[in-house]
Amino acid sequence: MQKFNKLEGLIAAVFTPFSQDGAIRPEVVPDYAALLSQRGLAGVFVNGSSGEGVLMTPEERKKLAETWKENAGDRMKVVVHVGSTSVETSKDLAAHASAIGADAISCMAPPFLSSSNENVMVEYCRQVAAAAPDLPFYYYHLPVATGAHIKVNRLLSKGSALIPNLAGVKYTYTDFMDMHQCVALEGGRFDVLHGHDEILLNGLVLGVRGGIGTTFNFAPEIYSAIIDAFVKNDLAEARRHQQVSIRLVEIMLGYVNAIVGGKAMMKLAGIDCGPCRLPLRNLTTEEESALYRQLEETELLPVLLGGYSLK
Numbered sequence: 594m595q596k597f598n599k600l601e602g603l604i605a606a607v608f609t610p611f612s613q614d615g616a617i618r619p620e621v622v623p624d625y626a627a628l629l630s631q632r633g634l635a636g637v638f639v640n641g642s643s644g645e646g647v648l649m650t651p652e653e654r655k656k657l658a659e660t661w662k663e664n665a666g667d668r669m670k671v672v673v674h675v676g677s678t679s680v681e682t683s684k685d686l687a688a689h690a691s692a693i694g695a696d697a698i699s700c701m702a703p704p705f706l707s708s709s710n711e712n713v714m715v716e717y718c719r720q721v722a723a724a725a726p727d728l729p730f731y732y733y734h735l736p737v738a739t740g741a742h743i744k745v746n747r748l749l750s751k752g753s754a755l756i757p758n759l760a761g762v763k764y765t766y767t768d769f770m771d772m773h774q775c776v777a778l779e780g781g782r783f784d785v786l787h788g789h790d791e792i793l794l795n796g797l798v799l800g801v802r803g804g805i806g807t808t809f810n811f812a813p814e815i816y817s818a819i820i821d822a823f824v825k826n827d828l829a830e831a832r833r834h835q836q837v838s839i840r841l842v843e844i845m846l847g848y849v850n851a852i853v854g855g856k857a858m859m860k861l862a863g864i865d866c867g868p869c870r871l872p873l874r875n876l877t878t879e880e881e882s883a884l885y886r887q888l889e890e891t892e893l894l895p896v897l898l899g900g901y902s903l904k
Contacts, residue, residue, distance in 0.1 A: 594753065597729040597760045599784040600670060600697065601802060602635030603816055605809040606643040608856050609657060610866040617653050618867065619660040625864045626664040632813050632899055635803070636670030637661055638699070638763075640686075642738060643807045643852055646674050647704055648870045651682055655689050662693050672805070676701035676733060680717060684724040691725035698725050699763050701733035702741030709742045715752045722756045729760030731786065736766055746774035749783050763788050763805050769795060776800040790816070791842040794835045797823045807855045811862035812841055814901035837901075841893055848876055848884055857884055862897040 607629075610621035629637065639661045640646035640654045649657075658673045665671045673695045675686035683700055690698045700721045708714060714732075722730035732749075736742045745762050752759045764772050765788030775785045776799055787796035787804035793816055796804065809816060815838050822831035848854030850873075856866050857876050861884075868875045876884070888894040895901070 594759075595729075595757050597697075597758075597784075599761070599803070600636060600672070600786060603633070603809045603813050604636035604638050604670065604672060604786070604803065604805040605629055605634050605813070606638040606641045606805050606807050607661070607810065608852070608859055608866040609640070609644045609646075609649065611868055611870060613868060615868075615870060617649070617657060619656055621864065621866065622657075622660045623664045625866075626661065626666070626669070628862075628864060629810070630666060630668055633817065634669055634809065634813055636672060636696070637665060638672045638674060638805045641674040641699070641733070641805075642701075642735065643855060644674070645852065645870050645873070647677060648873075651677075651686060654686060658690060658695065659693050662695060670696040672697045672699055672731070674699045674701070674733065675721060676703070678703050678705045680720055683721045687721050687724040687728075691728050695728060697729040697731060697760065698722075699731040699733045701735050702739040704739045707739050707741045709740070711743050711747050711751060714741060714743055714748055715755060718748070718752055718759070719756050722758050726758055728758060729784075730756065730758045731761050731763050731784070732759075733763045734766055735788070744771050744774075746771055746778055749775060749778055753779065760784050761786065764796075765789055767792070769799060772796065772801070773799045791835075791839045793819055793838070794823065794831050797831075807851050808838065808841055808845065808858075810855065811858050811897045812838070812901065814899065815841070815896065818901070818903055837893075837896075840891060841896065844884070844887055844891065844893070848880060849874060854884070857881055858888075858897060861885065861888070861894070
């Protein structure tokens with residue numbers, strides 16, 4: 594079993610820039626990466642659900658992964674999501690991530706014709722991870738989208754003996770008993786990365802020390818404040834900052850979903866990632882104006898521009 598350094602801090606689940614005619618726009622990435630680095634992000638999670646990865650071709654995903662790796666610099670880690678509906682596609686994307694020097698790979702269960710059988714999912718992960726044996730492999734637990742309802746602690750326990758580069762899990766679910774078991778497994782060997790921004794504090798209490806989130810793209814200061822307060826054992830302050838996150842996420846989810854609403858918020862933060870790809874729908878001009886007004890009225894608009902106040 595290989596040993597890897599755990600990923601620490603905030604990792605943004607980045608959006609994919611598209612043009613109005615639907616083509617990817619890798620030329621947006623340099624400015625995007627510079628903004629995230631400036632605002633203190635520790636890494637990027639490329640081609641995930643926020644990045645509409647499963648809606649892109651393998652060639653598009655490879656181009657985006659290459660571009661992020663070229664522009665992330667020394668400070669930000671690059672985690673490439675390789676999950677797809679085909680294990681062969683995932684293996685190809687994993688091998689490519691290794692070839693370009695990515696820092697880690699992650700893979701969700703197939704979002705169609707999936708399985709909730711732990712042994713099947715262990716074998717699925719084993720094959721994908723084996724395509725990039727030098728990189729830490731993270732299972733991406735997103736059962737609401739994939740339909741793979743498993744106990745991740747059992748997957749990690751069984752996979753520990755079969756997947757040498759199994760590093761941990763991106764945990765985007767609310768089964769905190771399972772999450773706690775993942776954190777405690779094998780003396781805390783596995784890296785558990787929190788995937789629900791609005792309940793980051795819950796994960797911190799259980800022992801999580803890092804996260805991958807959509808709103809980290811445009812409001813990382815909120816989550817840095819949560820972590821700082823928690824480290825200082827000031828739970829009241831941590832809860833106060835978490836409530837700000839909850840309000841922000843609630844607004845975002847009111848505009849279709851985290852991807853559509855999140856992309857619109859990213860535009861307000863200074864990086865226009867263009868439209869979403871079908872079958873996602875885009876906000877109307879009226880909806881974009883309503884989002885702007887709502888953020889302004891709730892005094893959250895300055896947060897998108899890095900003006901989060903700790904007071």
